[in-house]
Amino acid sequence: MVEYYFMDGKYVPAEEAVIPVRTHAFLYGTSVFEGIRAYFNKEENQLYVFRMKEHFERLTNSAKIMYMDPKYTVDEYMQITKEMLKKNEYKTDTYIRPEVYKSALKIGPGLIDNPDSILIFSFALGDYCNTEKGLNVCCSSWDRVEDNMIPPRAKISGAYANTALIITEAKKAGFDDAIVLSRNGHVAEGSAMNIFLLEGNTLVTTPTTSNILVGVTRNTVLEIAKDLGLEVQAREINRTELYIADGAFFCGTGAQIAPITKIDSRTYGNGVIPEKLKELQRYYFDIVRGKVEKYKKWCTPVYD
Template sequence: MTEKSFAFFQGNIVPLEDANINIMNHSFMYGTAVFEGIRGYWNAEQEELYLFRLREHFERMADSAKIMYLTTKYSVDELCKITVDLVKKNAPRTDTYIRPAAYKTAHRVGPSLENNPSDICIFTVPFGDYFHGSPGLKVSVSNWRRVEDNAIPARAKIVGAYANTALAKTDALMAGFDDCIVLSENGHVSEGSAMNVFMVKNGKLITTPSTENILEGVTRSTILTMAEQEFGLKAISRQIDRSELYIADELFFCGTGAQIAPIIEVDKRPIGTGSIGPISNMVKDKYIQVCRGEIPEYHHWLTPVYARKDNSVATKR
């Protein structure tokens, strides 16, 4: 990364220190912004930074924006291009995290989303592992419930909803756990604090359905897509009971930040043998290889930052 960091703010790439929002800003006061988290993977051998599933992240941001009456003048294609231009300007030669947000810009008191203009901002930071410490996570089932679709829709990545995440994650950490699994109001498993969850049972990959108040993760969909052809495993999404977690053969979190994070204990009960299982390890290794551009078959999910000559972006297959 060059010494000075740049951000996309109010339509321009500007020094990060100049990308500031007024304290009367609507999204700051009411959480009325939506955001994404995107990873760039540095491939040292190829001297390339690969942005993973860039388009899918901006498509999800467009869906989140729609739910929150956020309108922007940029298309998904334009946002992909702006992101690549910004990352190029920051010129990182290391793993990188990209945080775009669409936000309400009104300076006024009152929560309404109407007659309230929107804008986009993007910043990038160097980013390594999300979880530090031992590779197998010890988690709790949170006593906080996931926000319901009819309260704050979890399928939209709404800034205000992350107060729910913050409470769940903080209490898990303060109780000595690495993270937590959150249930829906109905008592079924929803997801992790900021990641989706997969259970391995009898050689099958099972994850919670999109109707269980989850953010429909790009990583979750990546694993569902790769499951059969890459891992030779049947993958399904269905409701999961809390007690099924305790007797799973393996469990792991997945998400852009968390990547693939195996879980070895839930509520003090060992999962499987109490150490990282072979399927979790296989998924984790393959996922990172795909993200880093080591498997040509999955290059359609990658946007290379430095080799781009034609401003094209990865297209979905």
């Protein structure tokens, strides 16, 4: 079956969606993007795109920070994406990657006189991180890029060189992933996900000013945790707080909710994922598949 991507205003077969080697975004990392998931609900034979509106709102903000014109409204982006997924007839969990990118064929990193182009592609995707075993992670020796270096608030492809170094160092040292600190030594986030600690009955995450990508999943957790009787807090986190919490997890569109059982060789409890986190994870997986009425507003159906 032909898979369609959206490029330059039209749907094209995947193999035709190519960019010239001199494209600015390729040479200088000048694109902003999103990672969105759509979950297949077998009982309803329906594909639900999770929090698509919030993702396209963030894409628009990323574009603004990078002097880019996103060309479409959030509603138009949602329509285009829905149409593309429908054409691709997915009956499986799917990942969607929209990109707004600088498409001038020129040398020199400037953003002026440099047109913007739009590309959206998708493919079937399962887990990005193991969500069951409990991850063994470390604190990275790399610092997180700061808001006034390459702003993490914007999802800029060039900033993912920082992420690439963080994850690669961690994997080479035998860890599943890494937590990255800001230059002031405070916790920022995971390599490509946000982090929460469990402290008693409270979930604690870093604030939006801690050099993080302000995650859609982070926001989802902050909203839904209350339904399970958990308190939530967004505040600065010190490195050593990571070691003495009662548990921790990464969250993100890719990572979903991935519990951590070991940080820098310190194990939480006896290494077993706390029941409260398992419950939160189950609730999240039901929500994204459109099984919780209260949160169906976050799930856009693809098929009529």
